[in-house]
Amino acid sequence: MSYRIPMGPYHPALEEPYKLDMLCEGETVVDAKLHIGFNFRGIEHLTETRNYIQDIALVERVCGICSNIHTLTFCQAMEQLTGQTPPPRAQYIRVIVAELERLHSHTLWAGIAAKLMGFKTMFMTCFELREKVMDVLQAISGNRVNYSMNRIGGVNRDIEDPTALLPMIEELEKEMARKVIPIFTTSSTARSRCAGIGVLTRDKAVSCAVVGPTARASGLPQDLRREAPYAAYSELVFDVPVEQDGDVRARLMVRALEIMESCRLLRQALIHMPPGEFHTPEGKIEFITGTALSRVEAPRGEVMYSVSWKEHSRNPSRVHVRTPTFVNMPAVRWMVQGARLADTPLIQASIDPCYSCTDR
Amino acid sequence: MTSLDSIAVLLGVPGPWEQKGGAHWLDPAGRSVRDVAAAMNACGARFVTITAYQLSGDAGMRLEYHWDLNGQLLGFHFVIASLTIESIYDLCEAADWIEREVHEGFAIDFTGREYEPLLLRAGATPGVNLREEGK
Numbered sequence A: 001m002s003y004r005i006p007m008g009p010y011h012p013a014l015e016e017p018y019k020l021d022m023l024c025e026g027e028t029v030v031d032a033k034l035h036i037g038f039n040f041r042g043i044e045h046l047t048e049t050r051n052y053i054q055d056i057a058l059v060e061r062v063c064g065i066c067s068n069i070h071t072l073t074f075c076q077a078m079e080q081l082t083g084q085t086p087p088p089r090a091q092y093i094r095v096i097v098a099e100l101e102r103l104h105s106h107t108l109w110a111g112i113a114a115k116l117m118g119f120k121t122m123f124m125t126c127f128e129l130r131e132k133v134m135d136v137l138q139a140i141s142g143n144r145v146n147y148s149m150n151r152i153g154g155v156n157r158d159i160e161d162p163t164a165l166l167p168m169i170e171e172l173e174k175e176m177a178r179k180v181i182p183i184f185t186t187s188s189t190a191r192s193r194c195a196g197i198g199v200l201t202r203d204k205a206v207s208c209a210v211v212g213p214t215a216r217a218s219g220l221p222q223d224l225r226r227e228a229p230y231a232a233y234s235e236l237v238f239d240v241p242v243e244q245d246g247d248v249r250a251r252l253m254v255r256a257l258e259i260m261e262s263c264r265l266l267r268q269a270l271i272h273m274p275p276g277e278f279h280t281p282e283g284k285i286e287f288i289t290g291t292a293l294s295r296v297e298a299p300r301g302e303v304m305y306s307v308s309w310k311e312h313s314r315n316p317s318r319v320h321v322r323t324p325t326f327v328n329m330p331a332v333r334w335m336v337q338g339a340r341l342a343d344t345p346l347i348q349a350s351i352d353p354c355y356s357c358t359d360r
Numbered sequence B: 001m002t003s004l005d006s007i008a009v010l011l012g013v014p015g016p017w018e019q020k021g022g023a024h025w026l027d028p029a030g031r032s033v034r035d036v037a038a039a040m041n042a043c044g045a046r047f048v049t050i051t052a053y054q055l056s057g058d059a060g061m062r063l064e065y066h067w068d069l070n071g072q073l074l075g076f077h078f079v080i081a082s083l084t085i086e087s088i089y090d091l092c093e094a095a096d097w098i099e100r101e102v103h104e105g106f107a108i109d110f111t112g113r114e115y116e117p118l119l120l121r122a123g124a125t126p127g128v129n130l131r132e133e134g135k
Helices: A043-047 A052-059 A067-082 A088-117 A120-141 A162-186 A188-194 A202-208 A212-216 A248-272 A324-336 A341-349 B004-011 B033-042 B093-106
Strands: A002-007 A019-025 A028-035 A290-298 A301-309 A318-322 B018-020 B023-025 B046-054 B061-069 B072-080 B084-086 B109-111
Touching: A002 A341, A019 A324, A019 A341, A028 A324, A028 A341, A043 A052, A043 A318, A052 A067, A052 A318, A067 A088, A067 A290, A067 A301, A088 A120, A088 A162, A088 A188, A088 A248, A088 A341, A120 A162, A162 A188, A162 A248, A188 A248, A188 A341, A202 A324, A202 B093, A212 A248, A212 A301, A212 A324, A290 B072, A301 A324, A301 B046, A301 B061, A318 B046, A324 A341, A324 B093, B004 B033, B004 B072, B033 B061, B033 B072, B033 B084, B046 B093, B072 B084, B093 B109
Parallel strands: B023 B072, B084 B109
Antiparallel strands: A002 A019, A019 A028, A290 A301, A301 A318, B018 B023, B046 B061, B061 B072
16 A cells, blocks of 8 residues: 655755655655745845845855855856956965865765764764864854855955965865765665665666766766866866765765865865965956856756846846756655665755755 | 767757857757757757746747756757747756746746646746746
8 A cells, every 4th residue: 555755844854844745655665756945035036136246145145055156156157247357366265165165065964964874973073074174164264154255356365374274174184084984985884874775877867967976976977177177176186086876875975085085176276376366456347248157066066057137237137046956856756766765864865955055 | 079060960050159158059040949959868968957038028038948068068049929938858857847947937838748736836826936027
């Protein structure tokens, strides 16, 4: 006999609202429907009623975890409409903040995943590390969540002594390599809860057009930092971790390896940051009529902004935000099919969903 | 690796591609959005999104469809005065949610598909959220 189990809109693990309606046969999920939009905020429309300075602050609030990525993508689009090119030092600072944000996001996710596995000691360890990442972000920007780093033509704050941050990055890397990664990759608790569950096959990943670690865990080697480099990524050396299994463990592995790659990128960017200005000269910014698109590899995958402006207008005429969770979420339907009901919270969490982004 | 010119040949449109505003644009020259979607599938491009723009007066809407091909962002635009366009959902599963969102936000009808239940605003009327009346 089949029956329906509604999960949400208050998720048992992630404190954001969405609903998964599951059709079950016994303990096995046969099919599922996803419902979003419980906190839809109409941010795209709000941007059309505000000027560019207010809009940068507004899009920073699309997401609480990858707030910097949204301002970076938005500013990159607006730089095309204003003809501004950020100086090289600003491009390096953008990489540093973006990679710290990736570390912050991935350690937060690792903690939540550990909690869902019933591995609460690991949850505390991950959150302790996340605090350290946030300390570095606070040292750079003065803020722990909304860093207010990006502006049209560069960044708002310089990193005066980049090498002073190196010990903090090395300490983080050491703890990741010593504690988090070995436990996630070798412990029987992690393996038994993650291996072989929530599988998204490569073919299904292609047809759902998933992005970020969700795609890379299903064997798709896509990463905008390498395929369409922005900021200073073309000058830095890094690998794009790819796993083939498409299960929760593969998504865990990809993020764990990305943590190490982020540390590698941070070390290079801090050592090789060029001297000079960190933004274009102050002055009135003039927009041209047109539409500009910008894409950035956020911790959860590709973010795209489309910004339209009319000359002499104070406000954009249209801003469209395509977030990674909006693309990855529909794939959860295929991941939970055939799964045990008890595994579904972890499967849903394995795409690192952000409902704040989705309900932008 | 598929080149941009071979896509134009595949679609049977003269081109050329125009690089503007962070994307490569090709005028579909009368080819339908389903023809474009089929060509994108054939060359292994990844669907990215649809962006809807409201045009002034009663000119309707402009829909911009985007695909990614090896890191290159491709764009095709369609102007629809009747607020109706064919759905590509059956050709491109990834277009499902964005078609539903554009339908709900701008009341554009993607023909040949079902919408219910509403994705973002259960129980509400489509098209009153992002579309301005009398613009």
